[in-house]
Amino acid sequence: MAAVSIRDLRVHLGGQPVIDGLDLEVASGEFLVLLGPSGCGKSTLLHALAGLIDVAGGSVAFDGVDQTWASPRARNIGMVFQSYALYPTMTVAGNLSFGLRARGTARAEIAARVQRAASLLQLEPLLARKPAQLSGGQRQRVAIGRALVRDAGVYLLDEPLSNLDANLRAALRRELKLLHQRLGATMIYVTHDQIEALTLATRIAVLHQGRVQQLGTPGDVYARPANRFVAGFMGAPPMNFLEGRLAVSGGTPRFVAAGFELELRDYEFRAAAPVDGEPVVLGVRPEQLRIGAPGSWTSQVTLIEPMGNHQVVWFDCAGSGWSALSDSDAGPRVGARIALAVSSSPVSLFRADNGTRR
Amino acid sequence: MTSVIRRRAPLRAALNPAWFALLPMALAAVVVYLGSFLWSLRISLTGSRSLPLHDYVGLAQYQRLFANDRWLHSLQNLAIYSPLYLAGCLALGFLLALLVDRQLRGGGALRAIFLYPYALSFIATGLIWQWLLNPELGIQQAVRAWGFPAFRFDWLVDQDHAIYAIVLATIWQGAGLVMAILLAGLRGIDPDILRAARVDGVPGWRVQTSIVIPMLGYAFATAALLLLTAAVKLYDAVVAMTQGGPGTASEVPAKFIMDHLFGRANLALASAGATVMAITVVALLAPLLYARGRAARVRA
Numbered sequence: 001m002a003a004v005s006i007r008d009l010r011v012h013l014g015g016q017p018v019i020d021g022l023d024l025e026v027a028s029g030e031f032l033v034l035l036g037p038s039g040c041g042k043s044t045l046l047h048a049l050a051g052l053i054d055v056a057g058g059s060v061a062f063d064g065v066d067q068t069w070a071s072p073r074a075r076n077i078g079m080v081f082q083s084y085a086l087y088p089t090m091t092v093a094g095n096l097s098f099g100l101r102a103r104g105t106a107r108a109e110i111a112a113r114v115q116r117a118a119s120l121l122q123l124e125p126l127l128a129r130k131p132a133q134l135s136g137g138q139r140q141r142v143a144i145g146r147a148l149v150r151d152a153g154v155y156l157l158d159e160p161l162s163n164l165d166a167n168l169r170a171a172l173r174r175e176l177k178l179l180h181q182r183l184g185a186t187m188i189y190v191t192h193d194q195i196e197a198l199t200l201a202t203r204i205a206v207l208h209q210g211r212v213q214q215l216g217t218p219g220d221v222y223a224r225p226a227n228r229f230v231a232g233f234m235g236a237p238p239m240n241f242l243e244g245r246l247a248v249s250g251g252t253p254r255f256v257a258a259g260f261e262l263e264l265r266d267y268e269f270r271a272a273a274p275v276d277g278e279p280v281v282l283g284v285r286p287e288q289l290r291i292g293a294p295g296s297w298t299s300q301v302t303l304i305e306p307m308g309n310h311q312v313v314w315f316d317c318a319g320s321g322w323s324a325l326s327d328s329d330a331g332p333r334v335g336a337r338i339a340l341a342v343s344s345s346p347v348s349l350f351r352a353d354n355g356t357r358r
Numbered sequence: 359m360t361s362v363i364r365r366r367a368p369l370r371a372a373l374n375p376a377w378f379a380l381l382p383m384a385l386a387a388v389v390v391y392l393g394s395f396l397w398s399l400r401i402s403l404t405g406s407r408s409l410p411l412h413d414y415v416g417l418a419q420y421q422r423l424f425a426n427d428r429w430l431h432s433l434q435n436l437a438i439y440s441p442l443y444l445a446g447c448l449a450l451g452f453l454l455a456l457l458v459d460r461q462l463r464g465g466g467a468l469r470a471i472f473l474y475p476y477a478l479s480f481i482a483t484g485l486i487w488q489w490l491l492n493p494e495l496g497i498q499q500a501v502r503a504w505g506f507p508a509f510r511f512d513w514l515v516d517q518d519h520a521i522y523a524i525v526l527a528t529i530w531q532g533a534g535l536v537m538a539i540l541l542a543g544l545r546g547i548d549p550d551i552l553r554a555a556r557v558d559g560v561p562g563w564r565v566q567t568s569i570v571i572p573m574l575g576y577a578f579a580t581a582a583l584l585l586l587t588a589a590v591k592l593y594d595a596v597v598a599m600t601q602g603g604p605g606t607a608s609e610v611p612a613k614f615i616m617d618h619l620f621g622r623a624n625l626a627l628a629s630a631g632a633t634v635m636a637i638t639v640v641a642l643l644a645p646l647l648y649a650r651g652r653a654a655r656v657r658a
């Protein structure tokens with residue numbers, strides 16, 4: 001239960017800046033999810049927080065106490081490594097208890113904690129096995145267990161559920177959420193899975209090019225992405241984009257492109273007021289489009305992707321490939337002309353030059 | 359259908375070109391090693407002097423061997439030498455491997471100082487050690503010259519310590535080999551495992567004893583195997599440094615055998631000694647090979 005504050009953090013690996021002036025404040029008891037494309041430095045950030053790699057600049061503090069140069073042991077962290085990093089010559093029970101034994105915890109206490117972690121993670125039948133005798137998912141659960149047996153102030157979890165089957169992943173996701181509610185510990189959690197990010201996080205930080213692109217609640221990041229990178233990264237199928245201009249006449253600003261026009265009635269512009277003729281990029285999520293409504297425009301369906309309980313309908317919109325969602329049975333066919341309308345929920349606008357939210 | 363395939367599989371394995379390529383080598387190994395062992399065994403049961411005879415004297419040579427003070431002293435020396443040499447090489451080699459692995463300052467120099475000796479014959483490096491350990495020329499003289507006139511380091515010429523001087527010099531040579539073997543093992547350890555231990559709050563020495571050394575089990579067993587055979591074969595270092603002296607203080611079995619083969623023209627007694635050593639080596643290596651096989655299975 002510690003607040004984590006990261007100021008202007010810089011980490012260089014192999015002479016290259018991987019984290020470049022990163023600021024992040026994580027409140028005590030928060031569940032922060034780090035999202036970002038592969039290679040953007042998520043694991044590197046966790047390693048820097050754990051004190052496993054030297055930072056090139058900036059500071060890390062837990063509960064206001066500077067930890068930038070503290071040893072990993074002194075930081076009191078529980079960590080799940082992306083590569084699991086189990087101790088190969090020890091049994092599962094040995095892996096779970098080694099940290100506690102090394103810290104001189106009482107025997108009975110160790111046994112109780114290992115027992116609790118093992119039952120939570122369904123590891124009881126595996127306690128006597130060595131890591132080499134486990135499947136990938138079982139190893140991953142041991143790695144989670146090794147972090148959870150510790151009474152840590154901050155837990156760093158690097159893609160802890162990436163190797164599990166869908167059922168176990170959903171079950172453990174709920175267990176982690178319950179555990180977080182019960183422990184009230186600060187958790188920093190890396191994942192590629194947006195469902196995990198949206199369901200677990202109290203806040204999401206989207207990382208790209210060594211910086212935090214956006215930090216906010218899951219709803220906020222999803223509905224009001226701070227820039228085009230975040231907008232394109234969050235959501236599947238991805239947000240639809242269209243380049244065009246703003247038209248300001250008679251009070252209500254409009255978005256105008258070749259053969260496409262949209263009134264921006266409730267749009268909250270950031271910073272400066274809209275200027276007539278300003279180049280912008282419109283962003284509309286697939287679920288914000290309605291098919292078959294007495295629409296603003298029509299288009300021809302190019303592709304259908306069935307998803308089980310719904311389907312993704314791809315079509316052409318003023319030269320860009322767009323997608324919308326429809327019901328499985330009542331949906332249109334490839335080649336059909338469909339009428340489309342943008343539903344009332346707010347769309348996104350980005351500056352054409354640097355991609356930040358307008 | 360499947361049964362046909364199954365019946366043909368061993369045939370195909372036997373026709374594997376790799377086996378063909380290895381066959382001459384395997385044959386040579388069996389004929390040369392087993393053949394010369396059997397030949398030694400045969401000669402040791404005769405009364406051969408400088409030329410092989412084909413009479414039969416039973417175990418008389420073995421009785422003479424174990425009544426021979428010089429042989430008994432050789433065995434005793436080997437019993438002192440082998441464990442010290444093994445322990446010293448493994449400990450020093452492991453420390454060096456750790457240092458080089460962490461690329462501490464001087465890592466490159468350490469590698470040079472300890473690995474290149476292994477590539478040199480001890481006949482050459484033994485000479486250097488002879489100078490270093492010589493009381494009038496080497497370390498003793500140097501330390502006395504620095505202002506410690508009471509300093510004594512005369513193991514090489516001391517009846518009770520000559521064998522330890524040889525231990526010291528050969529460890530310097532053997533540790534390089536151990537370092538090279540363990541370094542390869544250390545490089546294979548996922549750095550995240552060591553990081554996990556640091557996050558777990560495990561003290562550095564405990565990381566080595568509980569994680570690193572067990573993970574290097576196979577490499578340690580391989581190194582021990584090579585060291586043990588080197589210890590039993592110990593010959594050139596003794597010849598270069600002490601010629602077995604002072605007196606018989608640093609005699610070793612291999613030197614006893616060589617001396618009786620060539621110097622004293624006693625083929626049968628030398629063969630009896632060689633046979634005893636061969637049987638001892640097999641008896642010692644069997645458990646080591648077993649342990650190494652186990653380590654390999656655990657690792658897999």
Ligand SMILES: Nc1ncnc2c1ncn2[C@@H]1O[C@H](COP(=O)(O)OP(=O)(O)OP(=O)(O)O)[C@@H](O)[C@H]1O
Pocket residue numbers: 013014015016018036037038039040041042043044045082
């Ligand atoms: N030892 C190293 N030397 C040089 N560059 C490195 C080193 N380790 C990592 N990098 C680089 O640092 C960047 C960040 O790596 P990191 O492992 O933090 O990515 P990540 O966000 O965790 O990716 P993933 O989602 O694939 O796990 C990558 O571009 C990688 O190539």
Ligand SMILES: [Mg+2]
Pocket residue numbers: 042043044082158
């Ligand atoms: Mg990673």
